[in-house]
Amino acid sequence: MQDETKFKKVDDSRILISELMLPSNSNFNGKIHGGYILNLMDQIAFACASKHSKTYCVTASVDTVDFLNPIEIGELVTMKASINYVGNTSMVVGIRVEAENIRTGEIKHCNSSYFTMVAKDDEGNSVEVPGLIINDKQGVRRFLKCLKRNDMKRLRRKEFKEKDFSPNDYLHILEAYKVKVAIP
Template structure:
């Protein structure tokens, strides 16, 4: 296989890395003067789409979103920066890692607001899933991100298997309720 053919089958992480910045406006705030989490999720979905589409050279759809924890509030007037890269590729899917940071323009202070992982699936014009290029990992951080994605996928499969089994019995898990603020009042 020559080098040009190899480049079509595999792409470097840097080839589809995306960075966007946007000034946070009052129109995107909630009643408490903070930026709506839903607005941030919309921006994250957009950058995940752009990153995955850039990698796959095709239309992509969001299949799932893993762990969106809002770590710090985002204020009106802050410069929001979203960074996205393909962390993992499967046959037709990609995991796009996204980091969200907000910068106070006056002080230059930067805070990490959240990180999340969007699983995107490449589609053709008829809506069929299509194969995506492999990933070339160039440094230890890219290897770490790929391996962590593998671990998250493994945990997701275990969770799904555990709760979708036909012999799942809530009685096996009732002991988990003991330390929670809940009452079970069955008829």
């Protein structure tokens, strides 16, 4: 049996933050700027990963940020973050963003995303992270989905590395899209 001290429960590093959305964080359309939300998401991913690993962590990648619903000025945004997957030196932090109209109590799901964070030592070298103790079916589903996303990322990298995407080989495909190729 593996040493239990080298593993941590998902709940041990779960983070929840809430912030009232102010006019200073809005875009020209009067909605909360997506870049501001991404900044908050990066902060909570850092906090969650650092809490799990007990080290400084850096963002290695962000997988799929789809803005599902706009966030209004005056809404209370709540972000929930947990470790969904651990590798040797990396962790995937799942983040759910919800906005609540504090007058009506209506809550809407605004986005979910997955931040891959890497643990670092004081010299900037990657360091091993504790394993993950999963104690519910939702945690197992999240871990398995991370495995699938990792496989898909590897396949995509492999395909982009192997193909040169020469225009001569692909011009016929572009005919089905709203694009005009004007190569001299």
